[in-house]
Amino acid sequence: QVQLRQSGPGLVEPSGTLSLTCTVSGGSISYSNWWSWVRKSPGKGLEWIGEISQSGDTNYNPSLKGRVSMSVDKSKSQLSLKLTFVTAADTAVYYCTKWHPMDVWGQGTTVTVSS
Amino acid sequence: EIVLTQSPLSLSVTPGEPASISCGSSQSLLHSNGHYYLDWYLQKPGQPPQLLIFLVSNRASGVPDRFSGSGSGADFTLKISRVEAGDVGIYYCMQALQTPYTFGPGTKLET
Numbered sequence: 080q081v082q083l084r085q086s087g088p089g090l091v092e093p094s095g096t097l098s099l100t101c102t103v104s105g106g107s108i109s110y111s112n113w114w115s116w117v118r119k120s121p122g123k124g125l126e127w128i129g130e131i132s133q134s135g136d137t138n139y140n141p142s143l144k145g146r147v148s149m150s151v152d153k154s155k156s157q158l159s160l161k162l163t164f165v166t167a168a169d170t171a172v173y174y175c176t177k178w179h180p181m182d183v184w185g186q187g188t189t190v191t192v193s194s
Numbered sequence: 195e196i197v198l199t200q201s202p203l204s205l206s207v208t209p210g211e212p213a214s215i216s217c218g219s220s221q222s223l224l225h226s227n228g229h230y231y232l233d234w235y236l237q238k239p240g241q242p243p244q245l246l247i248f249l250v251s252n253r254a255s256g257v258p259d260r261f262s263g264s265g266s267g268a269d270f271t272l273k274i275s276r277v278e279a280g281d282v283g284i285y286y287c288m289q290a291l292q293t294p295y296t297f298g299p300g301t302k303l304e305t
Contacts, residue, residue: 115295117243125235125243125286125297140294141195179290180233180248182255187242 081106083175083185091169091192097162101175101185108133108153113178116149116160118171119187126171130178131158165192196220196289198298206304207277215301217287219268224291231291234263234272237300238283246285247272279305 087099103110116128129139131149139147143162150159158175170192177183197220207213223230234247245254247263250270260275274281282305287298 119237124284124300125237125288127288127293127295127297130293130295138293142294174242176242179231180245180254181235181243182245182248184242184244 081110081177081183083177083183085173085175085185085188087188087190089189089191091165091190092194093166093192094164095192097160097165097169097173097190097192099160099173099175099188099190101158101160103156103158107156108151108158111177111183114151114158115176115178115181116158117174117176117181119174120168120171128160128162128173167192195294196223196292196296198287198289198296200285200287200298200301202301203299204302204304207274209279209305210276213274213277213281213303215272215285215287215303217265217270217272217298219270219289222267223270223289224267230266230270231289232263232265232270233288233290234261235286235288235297236281236283237286243286277303277305281305 082104084102091097115130131137146163148161172187175185199218201216223232230250235243237243251263262273284300286300
C-alpha cells in the first residue's frame with residue numbers, strides 16, 4: 080500500500096524559502112501520473128498549490144505568483160516543494176497527495192513563518 | 195478560476211438523522227470525456243483530508259455506503275443517509291476540471 084511521508088523544517092523565517100520533501104513508500108513515483116501539494120492555512124480552507132507529473136511537468140497556482148517550484152527525484156521516490164519569499168500568509172499545514180483523485184495523502188507538515 | 199460555493203457552511207445533525215451538503219460551481223464541471231470532475235473530501239481535526247467521493251458519485255475505497263454523491267452541470271450534492279458521531283469534521287467539494295483546482299469554503303458538520 081502506497082504511503083507518503085513528508086519531511087522538512089517547521090519554522091521558516093520571513094522572506095526565506097520553504098522546502099519540503101515527500102517520500103513515496105510501498106511503491107514508486109510511477110504509482111501515479113501526477114502528484115499534488117495542498118495547504119490548509121489557519122482559519123482558512125484548503126488551497127491547491129500545484130502539481131507535478133512523473134516526468135517533471137508542472138502546473139502551479141497563479142495565486143502564488145511565481146514563488147513556487149516542484150521537482151521529482153525518481154531514484155529516491157521523492158517529490159519536493161519549494162516556496163520562496165515566504166510571509167506570515169504562508170503559515171499553513173502542507174500536504175503532498177496523489178492526483179487524481181487525491182486518495183493518498185502525506186501526514187502533513189505544519190510550517191510557521193516567523194522570525 | 196472556477197469558484198465553488200457550499201451550503202450550508204455549518205450543520206448540526208442528530209446522530210441517525212440524514213444530512214445534505216450542496217456545492218455550486220461558477221461553471222459546468224463537465225469534461226470532454228463525459229465525466230464531471232467534482233470530488234468530496236472530509237477533513238477531521240488533526241488529520242489530512244480524506245477522499246469520500248470522486249467524479250460526483252464514486253465512493254472511495256472504504257467509504258461506507260451511507261455517503262452518496264449526485265449532481266451534474268454546476269450543481270452537486272453530498273448526502274449522508276444516517277450521520278454518525280465519527281462523521282464530524284469539515285466537508286469540502288473540489289473541482290478537478292481545470293487548473294488551478296479549487297475547493298469550496300467547507301461545511302462544518304457537528305453532531
